[in-house]
Amino acid sequence: MSIVVDNISRRFGGFTALDRVTLETKPGEFLALLGPSGSGKTTLLRTIAGLDFADEGHVLFDGQDMTGTPAAERRIGFVFQNYALFRHMTVADNIAFGLTVRKRRDRPAKAAIAAKVAELLELIQLPQLGDRYPAQLSGGQRQRVALARALAIEPRLLLLDEPFGALDAQVRKDLRGWLRRIHDETGLTSIFVTHDQEEALEIADRIVVMRGGVIEQIGTPAEVQSAPATAFVSSFIGETNRLPVTRRDGGAIIGDGLATVRDDARGQGGGEIHIRPHDVELAEPGAVDALPVTVLASRPIGRSRRITAELAGVAEPLTFDLPVAEEAAAGQSLTIRPVRYRIF
């Protein structure tokens, strides 16, 4: 199913959670809503689910306007951050809940419900635990039960709010791959909210980067990393050195003027250059974009060497990675060149 979010705004008192947000998903896509807390990503997810309602704008499922439809009638699977399992019901009853609350004429027979539950328990690899209560499960198991419960109603769309937020690091890693496999098997359009860029980069088809109720960029993991649309995206995703520059006549002057790089956008006035640590190589003095630096510290990390260096006239130190074989002692002068950089 495809979802269109059209010009949605939502205010809570004086706080604007969503400011004219527009978004369109492709059928079968796995979309991540990524942003810091307060960016509006959870509000957007809840608005799509019908748990929250926009002040302005529309939500369309396959071209059908769902803006005013309550959650109960949207047939979407929603996985809550803390799972929201029903504590007084067994795992099997939790999974069956969505089927048993249907009106009599739509409700499957008891045997059919039991079969569906068994099938889902198999899918989440917990076939033996149907009789347990949520309190008797581990965090990762609860997460999987919550997903099975959401899938039981054969949703048109799967929404997950910080699906790994409450889990410890190792379980998170395992569940990520598993969730991606479930998504590929079911072919459901899925949207998940996260504040963890690594998570988004690893499993999403496309990432929606949000800040302050506004979408900063929508793109594939490769796009948001290599071609960030804004300074925020560039600094939020991946490691970045941010240095102040003065832009003049197609060049960007860093620090006190000893270093200048090309500015193809030909901007004017103050700006900010973003250089990722692994986008730096050694260069000859006087080469194009060459930056003279003084090494402050150097330590080998795996196959590269992480160097912290000082650029004359710049307060913030610059961090970059060179091959581990490049010896660099503190106090030594080096000339480096950013292979890729962006000026905002």
Add this chain to the structure above:
Amino acid sequence: MLRRKRRSALPGFGLTMGMTIFWLGLVVLVPLSALVIRAAGMGWDGFAEVGLSPRALAAYRLSFGAALAAAAINAVFGLLIAWILVRYEFPGKKLIDAAVDLPFALPTAVAGIALVSLYSENGWVGSLLTPLGVKVAYTPLGVTIALVFIGLPFIVRSVQPVLADLGRDVEEAAATLGASRLQTFGRVILPAIAPALLTGFALAFARGVGEYGSIIFIAGNMPFKSEIAPLLIITQLEQFDYDGATAIACVMLVLSFAMLLFVNLLQAWRAKRGTR
């Protein structure tokens, strides 16, 4: 039995524990055992003659029946009041919240004369009910009304914190799974607060069975009809029939301890189930 498990850096265990046991024994345990010993000395026949006499049985029936009915009424309205206090905003909410404890604070005799004045034939409420053929004062219905007054805070205060702690996400989960609001209440919210509701019910019921002050004014105190068990004890005492009073008191004591045990087991079960 009451021995300390390990040494503590704090002093005063011996002194305070000594005071506790001494006072508990003197004020509570010795007097209560006087009752039990006296009852035991009566022999079964003597005990049953008064304790299980038709008049006593009628009194138990009224005390327990009215307490049960009042607790049931309060289970419904107490839950409703706890619900609106936790879930909704409305003017006067804080005042209402504080006022729920009025029956705890108001002396029972005061409640008693106020209720009978309201519900008697020419009282504010009674005069409205009399034309409808409903007689409240001096009937079992009056006893029930007094016990509704007494029992209300038990239900509200038992349910309120549990309802407040109930995560909204569980209700939202039910909604996304297609449940109507009524289904969510019946299948998700009610089971979650049921133990607390039952605890409040049992507390209100236990209090109602033993209640005296708020009832005697509004009850007709007619033997076999509107005479409650505690009043029967007083009647026996006034006739200097200590054995009779003891027998009835013992029956009531056993029943209220059974309720206490029930509440404690309920609490333990709630703790075990992890639903507070």
Add this chain to the structure above:
Amino acid sequence: MSGSNPTTIESPWARWTLIGVGFLFLALFLFLPLVMVFAGALAKGWQVFLDALVDPDALAAIRLTLLVAAISVPINAVFGVAASWAIAKFDFRGKSLLISLIDLPFSVSPVVSGLIFVLLFGAQGWLGPWLTEHGVRIIFAVPGIVLATVFVTFPFVARELIPLMAEQGRDDEEAARSLGASGWQTFWHVTLPNIRWGLLYGVLLCNARAMGEFGAVSVVSGHIRGLTNTMPLHVEILYNEYDFVGAFAVASLLASLALVTLGVKTVLEWRFGIHRAGAAH
């Protein structure tokens, strides 16, 4: 995020219907009786009301009620502090049994609470003959009233303080001890300031019940006017003599006490975060 969550809140008409039913129920069962008390007291004007209060028997009842509270509340306060110190600051076996025993008076009918003292000290009771011989009167006299009141109000302070002190733990006291404070210094300077609002809360509820107790006191008092009549008993006598204004006048004093108690209690709950320690009061 916001208080108005459209999914977990009912439609306005359902909401206002529920609120309306709740208001109606409370009006009928809580507010109307309270209004009745004051309306009854002032039914024949202020003068009759005041006359009823300065009646010598009424004054004697007020004096006795204050006396009984002045004796039984401090006794239970001291007991409550001692019991919660022993229970909350130390580990020992049988703790939950001890707590249950302290709570016991709450589950005994007031009339039975009075009866047990009659069985002990009454003319036909265990110690009755011996007491008569030595000219000591307990039943149908002030000591019996005090005893019965101490019994019914026994758990109030302890049950407020035990959870409070258990929650605060031993750290503060152990720190004070390690700094060289004596046991009493630790109690006065560390523990007591920590529990003072909880103690006040317990004392407040204890006092309300002590002044308002009816059933237990009724059994042991003998209803001797001017001598063994407390305010609630005086209300009963006046009411049974069809002196409704007099009954409601004295009752209105007790109702005012209840309102003050509720007010202070509410302030303590809001300002100092004192929690209600369970519903059974």
